[in-house]
Amino acid sequence: MAIYKIAIGTPGEASHPDALKAAIAEFISMLIFVFAGEGSGMAFNKITDNGSTTPAGLVAAALAHAFGLFVAVSVGANISGGHVNPAVTFGAFLGGNITLLRGILYWIAQLLGSVVACLLLKFATGGMETSAFSLSSDVSVWNGLVFEIVMTFGLVYTVYATAVDPKKGNVGTVAPIAIGFIVGANILAGGAFDGASMNPAVSFGPAVVSWSWTNHWVYWVGPLIGAGIAAIVYDNIFIGDNMHEPLSAADF
Numbered sequence: 310m311a312i313y314k315i316a317i318g319t320p321g322e323a324s325h326p327d328a329l330k331a332a333i334a335e336f337i338s339m340l341i342f343v344f345a346g347e348g349s350g351m352a353f354n355k356i357t358d359n360g361s362t363t364p365a366g367l368v369a370a371a372l373a374h375a376f377g378l379f380v381a382v383s384v385g386a387n388i389s390g391g392h393v394n395p396a397v398t399f400g401a402f403l404g405g406n407i408t409l410l411r412g413i414l415y416w417i418a419q420l421l422g423s424v425v426a427c428l429l430l431k432f433a434t435g436g437m438e439t440s441a442f443s444l445s446s447d448v449s450v451w452n453g454l455v456f457e458i459v460m461t462f463g464l465v466y467t468v469y470a471t472a473v474d475p476k477k478g479n480v481g482t483v484a485p486i487a488i489g490f491i492v493g494a495n496i497l498a499g500g501a502f503d504g505a506s507m508n509p510a511v512s513f514g515p516a517v518v519s520w521s522w523t524n525h526w527v528y529w530v531g532p533l534i535g536a537g538i539a540a541i542v543y544d545n546i547f548i549g550d551n552m553h554e555p556l557s558a559a560d561f
Contacts, residue, residue, distance in 0.1 A: 314405025375493025457531025
């Protein structure tokens with residue numbers, strides 16, 4: 310990682326109209342994504358009367374998150390870049406594609422979007438619980454941490470390859486669906502073990518509304534480590550100093 314790519318930003322950036330519009334776009338995209346993803350799990354609980362998770366339930370969760378993220382990234386891409394994930398924003402920051410101050414603004418919007426989505430779900434379902442992410446009974450925090458690191462690495466690597474890389478060409482047009490697909494695939498792989506979050510904001514909203522914080526740190530530390538590794542690897546090996554150029558929201 311070339312340190313000179315990292316930028317703090319200016320104090321006035323947080324109040325700039327473009328930055329505020331981008332934050333609103335992140336808020337809305339996150340609300341859309343969490344409402345669909347968390348809502349699918351609540352619908353499954355409603356149908357099964359809070360029965361145990363089944364393979365069909367896992368597939369349904371993967372599809373709901375894949376479709377929801379595809380839409381959420383698509384609708385935000387031309388405004389904010391469609392991060393819809395604090396880990397993606399962190400990875401973009403390490404690659405010099407977003408300033409620290411703008412990244413913090415994104416984080417606030419993403420976390421608020423997740424909380425509001427869960428509050429709306431709780432109200433719309435008549436008080437059903439918005440279940441927080443948790444580890445399966447036979448999965449340790451270190452197992453869960455590795456899952457989150459590896460899965461988020463795959464997600465952010467996909468983001469870099471399809472949306473950030475200046476050489477992406479026509480591949481950029483499939484970025485939202487590729488990002489949705491890798492999240493859906495990772496849920497199929499890790500959902501039965503730790504819920505397969507890959508997104509601190511997605512974990513944060515249900516934890517706030519249900520006020521359940523057991524092992525919550527796993528769903529922050531794992532994704533941020535995975536995102537950081539993916540950003541550093543892709544930026545240094547495949548983009549490099551000579552290929553790097555600043556990206557606008559429309560490019561990301």
